[in-house]
Amino acid sequence: MNTGGIKAKHQRLVLVLVALAALLGAGLLAVWGLRSQASYFYLPAEMAANPPETGRAVRLGGMVEAGSIKTAADGVTIRFMVGDGKARVPVIFRGIVPDLFKESSGVVAEGRIGPDGTFVADNLLAKHDERYVPREMKDMTEQQARAAVVETQ
Amino acid sequence: MHRFANPARFLRLARWLTLPCLVAGIVITAAALAWGLFSAPADYLQGDSVRILYLHVPAAWLGMWGWGAIATASFVELVWRHPLAAIGARAAAVPGAFYTALCLATGSLWGRPAWGAWWVWDGRLTSMLVLLFLYFAYMALADAAGRDGDGTSRIPAIFGLVGAVNIPIIHFSVIWWNSLHQPPSISMGKSAMADDFLYPLLVSVVGFTLIFAGVVLARMRAILAESQAEARLRRKAMSEDIA
Secondary structure (H helix, E strand, O other): OOHHHHHHHHHHHHHHHHHHHHHHHHHHHHHHHOOOOOOOOEOHHHHHHOOOOOOOOEEEEEEEOOOOOEEOOOOOEEEEEEEOOOOEEEEEEEOOOOOOOOOOOEEEEEEEEOOOOOEEEEEEEEEOOOOEOEHHHHHOOHHHHHHHHHHOO | OHHHHOHHHHHHHHHHHHHHHHHHHHHHHHHHHHHHHHHOOOEOOOEHHHHHHHHHHHHHHHHHHHHHHHHHHHHHHHHHOOHHHHHHHHHHHHHHHHHHHHHHHHHHHHHHHHHOOOOOOOHHHHHHHHHHHHHHHHHHHHHHHHHHOOOOOOHHHHHHHHHOOHHHHHHHHHHHOOOOOOOOOEEOOEEOEOHHHHHHHHHHHHHHHHHHHHHHHHHHHHHHHHHHHHHHHHHHHHHHHHO
């Protein structure tokens, strides 16, 4: 290839790099524009700061607070608190809960805010975190298990 | 790099590498899956359903790396006009799409017991589904360009680069946005996963990657052979016309 060819090659390299930079910028802008819409659920703090209108279908996600699950007399209605460390929202749900629905574990509730500020859930989804711990470690306290996992990092 | 851009030299290397890649990949994957299914422990929270991890995670990574390969090859094709890069990009599309589909299918099977839903439209799941559709579009585009064009179309390469925007979106979807899918367990040398899960997973990733490489090499050889056969037919038709 002569020197003209090498120049064309460099020209293409610069053009493609510029196009890539523009593309990446456009992608980041689009993602920035989507940052609130693309979230799958409201956190309790977001719900407290900017409550959705009563009756509008929304999702609420957070931690099921320890000791907050109360089963009603009918046996299928439960009440619990969902918190994120900053705010807490009371939730009522009637139905079968997923296996992984536990206290001090993540949950996403689909439903709506009732007139009294209680979140009325139609459906519960369990959200687990990124930690994987063998069952044999289950009998350790949660702190010990966490330390054991951190040691392997 | 330039040494391997020569199709004849590449073919010699590829012929030698294809079978070992495939055989080693299948053996290692089978061993990793057996390890994960029978010997690795159950998760404290999820129990035995965690074992689908050894299929789901390698499939997800390879699905994303597959597009990474397409984008890299497309870049080389656009800038340096290496014909082998174009062939490599086309060859990576089918295994990449297969792994992406496997990731979505195993994820759905896992989601039902773990979350209580087969499918949710959160950022991670949606962007992964978009990746599968991008693969389909790329395959259709590359096929059309190969069939109807003169084989020099750059449109699939441009699409391969544009589609790469989705890869960081998939990766960061669980960090930027609230999602039902948990954040990554393994990142930059850190792991929130106990070694008992991590080791079979990494072996499984090695096996999946070797299978991917073997399939890409085999498909590149097939595409090269096809174009050589076509060129021979064209030459024959031309010489017959002259006679």
